Amino acid sequence: MITIIYRDSLLSVSEKYQFEEQLSLEMRFCIEPDGRIIECNKKGQLLVDQFGPNFLRFFTEQIAGEAKVYLNTIIESNDIVSALLTDKLSDRDLGILYNGFFKDGKIILVGYRTQMMSRLAGEFVHELRNPLTIIKGFMQLCDHTKEYDKFQPIILSEVERMYTILENFLTMSLRKNVYRSMNPDELCKKLVSFLSSECAVHKVAFDYDISYSENVCKVDLDKIKQVLINLLRNALEALEGHLHEKKIMFRGSVEDKGYRFSLIDNGPGVETDVLKNMGQPLYTTKSKGTGIGLSLCKKIIADHRGTFCVSSVVGKGTTVSFFLPFISP
Ligand SMILES: Nc1ncnc2c1ncn2[C@@H]1O[C@H](COP(=O)(O)OP(=O)(O)OP(=O)(O)O)[C@@H](O)[C@H]1O
Ligand SMILES: [Mg+2]
Incomplete structure (x- = not known):
């Protein structure tokens, strides 16, 4: 049984407990594709007690169709799928955001109530x-x-x-993407200042190589930073215990119709079976990992209409890159 929890690396157990108990914010469900609930947390149980053990019954008639479509979209996608749905707890719009994905024939859902x-x-x-x-x-x-x-x-x-x-x-938070047009090398410079200070703290050598471009991309800076935070964290984790000089390199390169941002580490690299699973929601090889990092990155990049790519050579290191299209002038 898999449930999504706050990332272990970010919150301690007592903090997780505190969030769940005090804020009563997060609901978690593991459900069958037809909506039957197999397992849920305490907060989720409140809805089950009120409406019965089927997810689709949490919604008013008008929105039940939307909820069904949402479940189908999750089944057909390999990614995290989000939907803002309204339950029938009150006639006011409570707005619950569900992030969901499909794993082992079951749907895992995490809901946050906007009101909170x-x-x-x-x-x-x-x-x-x-x-x-x-x-x-x-x-x-x-x-x-x-x-x-x-x-x-x-x-x-x-x-x-x-x-x-x-x-x-x-x-x-339910912050919508805030896009602005940005020159990719200007964006790179902002990312480099963050990456170099983080690497310095972790005693990892850092280098970068940024190509100039006259074109612009449409970016949500905070979201792209979040992608880089996750990629960097993965690279630093991969370098933990590494005996040779630890190196991370950031590269910004101009491509045909867009710009590629790459983070390269000289860590242990990964075998093919790990490589093909990387970025699948909940896939992790770490004892304390949740396997959300890369799948969230992929989702953010997909929201930017970009693409995401990982390559790795065992014993040499890993390169994770994403491509953002230029806005046509
Ligand atoms: N730079 C890297 N070098 C080697 N393996 C990596 C690298 N980046 C990711 N991986 C592999 O991909 C897996 C999935 O990464 P992802 O960031 O999605 O989850 P995680 O790091 O395990 O957990 P978390 O949700 O805390 O980020 C990792 O468990 C690890 O095996
Ligand atoms: Mg990670």
Whole structure:
């Protein structure tokens, strides 16, 4: 039985529990293609208790058709499919976002209630206050003691924690894509500054090579950053325990009708059977992985009308790249 949970790497167990219990935000279901619910979490159980053990019965007559189409789309797709559906808990539009995918003949669904989002925003602000207070305290301590080296790792780890909290919020929020036209090498420069500082923190050598282009692509900068965060995290994880010099390279290259962004690591690489599964929702080889990273990246790139590509040589490393089309002038 597979369920989607918050990424282990981002939230500790107690935090997961806290999110689920306090915010009561996330519903999880494992269902048969006809909508029958096989398993769900506590929050999901509330809907089951009220409407019975079939997912399609959570919806008003008008929307039941839409929900059915949504389930079919999930079955036909290899990717994460999202739908904003309205349940019949009230006549007001509650708007529930379901992300779903198909695995082993079953549909795995995660729902977030939009109504909760404003409450969630408040909780996140509160969550961010703790690391900020710690950072402030240590900065003041540094000022007194001049022992910056001693406190720097704690400050950095708190900053990282803030990033992950924010990243989670962005992923969970229903923010629509905000596209703007952007020159790809301008975009690369923004990505490089983020990548180089992350690599420095992890003591990984970083290099880049960016080709100039006069054309523009339509991008949602935050989403593309999220893709890069996931690719970088994978590369860093692949390099963990690596004995040779760890290297990550970022390349931006002009192609026929668009621009290719590649992240290359000199990690252990992957065998063909792993390679062909990479990017399938829930596919992971890591004990603490959830296998969502690459599939989310693929979805974001598909939303940009781009394509995603992975190549790898065992013993040499892995290249993950995505292609974004130019906007025709
Ligand atoms: N740069 C890489 N080098 C080697 N293997 C990789 C690399 N990137 C991804 N993989 C493989 O692809 C799998 C799927 O990656 P994905 O990011 O989707 O999930 P994950 O990293 O396991 O978990 P998470 O959901 O936390 O990201 C990984 O478990 C790993 O086996
Ligand atoms: Mg990953």
